[in-house]
Each structure stands twice: as structure tokens, then as C-alpha cells.
Amino acid sequence: MxxxxxxxxxxxxxxxxxxxxxxxxxxxxxxxxxxxxRHVYHSWENLPIFYPIYGFVGCVILVLIASWMRTFLMRPEGYYDEPEADDNNHSTPTSDDDAVSGHATDAKKDIGDRNVDA
The missing domain is CATH 1.20.5 (Single alpha-helices involved in coiled-coils or other helix-helix interfaces)
Incomplete structure (x- = not known):
């Protein structure tokens, strides 16, 4: 160490x-x-330290809007995980060797069954 x-x-x-x-x-x-x-276009740009205050307020508003958006955009922790397989319809291989050798043929059939257009 x-x-x-x-x-x-x-x-x-x-x-x-x-x-x-x-x-x-x-x-x-x-x-x-x-x-x-500075060559200003609006009168409020002549205020002392206008741009630092403008930047700070913009960042605070951005954080507040992002925290509000989080309430309806947030997904549960396992949202992007694959759905759990039903025991009646699907069989899962016991090891990687079974899936490769072809002993678990039902698991291979399930690979492409999630087609949206079908």
C-alpha cells in the first residue's frame, strides 16, 4: 500500500x-x-454584476425545473431490466453450456419473440 x-x-x-x-x-x-x-442592448445590462447574477439565477431555475421534471420522468429501479419469465411458457437453461449445446431449445425460441410488429 x-x-x-x-x-x-x-x-x-x-x-x-x-x-x-x-x-x-x-x-x-x-x-x-x-x-x-460593454456594448449593451438593454438598459438592465448596465447594472453592476448583472451577468453573474443572471447566470446564478439561470442555474437555480434549471435545477428547480430538473427536480420538478424528475417527479414524472423517474422510472422504477428495475424499469429497463428484462421481464421475469413465466414458468409455464418459458424454460431457462441451467448453465451456459446447455444454451450453447442445444439442450435447452425452448430458451432459444424465446430470443426473438418480442417483435413489436407481429
Whole structure:
């Protein structure tokens, strides 16, 4: 275990450094918003720190809409699993060798029986 390779973000100090760099970039961009002249089309774009507030509100609205959409788009955990086979209609092979050798012929017949057009 002592010979494991250390990656960049395994050290918590490096994570703190990246976060401080992110905070510094955000602060610099907010300061530059007061300095740089922009050609605006609407009067509300002249408000100080309009674009950071606009971006933050947009992200919050996006998360709220996504959480609301989750209520009707969410499917149960086993939704995409294959349906359970009935014991009366289908027989399942006991091992992979049976399916390959042809001993379980009923299981091979079931492979293509889920055709929508039929």
C-alpha cells in the first residue's frame, strides 16, 4: 500500500489550492465587470454584476425545473431490466453450456419473440 501512486487531487491541500484559484478567478471577473466597457442592448445590462447574477439565477431555475421534471420522468429501479419469465411458457437453461449445446431449445425460441410488429 505504501507504493501506491499519489495523484494530484489525493492531497487535500491541492484541492484547497484549486478552490482558491477558482475564487480568485471569480473575484477577478467581478472586478473586471466594473472596468470593462460593454456594448449593451438593454438598459438592465448596465447594472453592476448583472451577468453573474443572471447566470446564478439561470442555474437555480434549471435545477428547480430538473427536480420538478424528475417527479414524472423517474422510472422504477428495475424499469429497463428484462421481464421475469413465466414458468409455464418459458424454460431457462441451467448453465451456459446447455444454451450453447442445444439442450435447452425452448430458451432459444424465446430470443426473438418480442417483435413489436407481429
Amino acid at each position: 505504501d507504493n501506491e501512486k499519489q495523484y494530484l487531487f489525493d492531497n487535500p491541500k491541492n484541492i484547497q489550492r484549486v478552490l482558491y484559484l477558482l475564487y480568485a478567478c471569480c473575484t477577478l471577473l467581478v472586478i473586471l465587470d466594473f472596468v470593462i466597457h
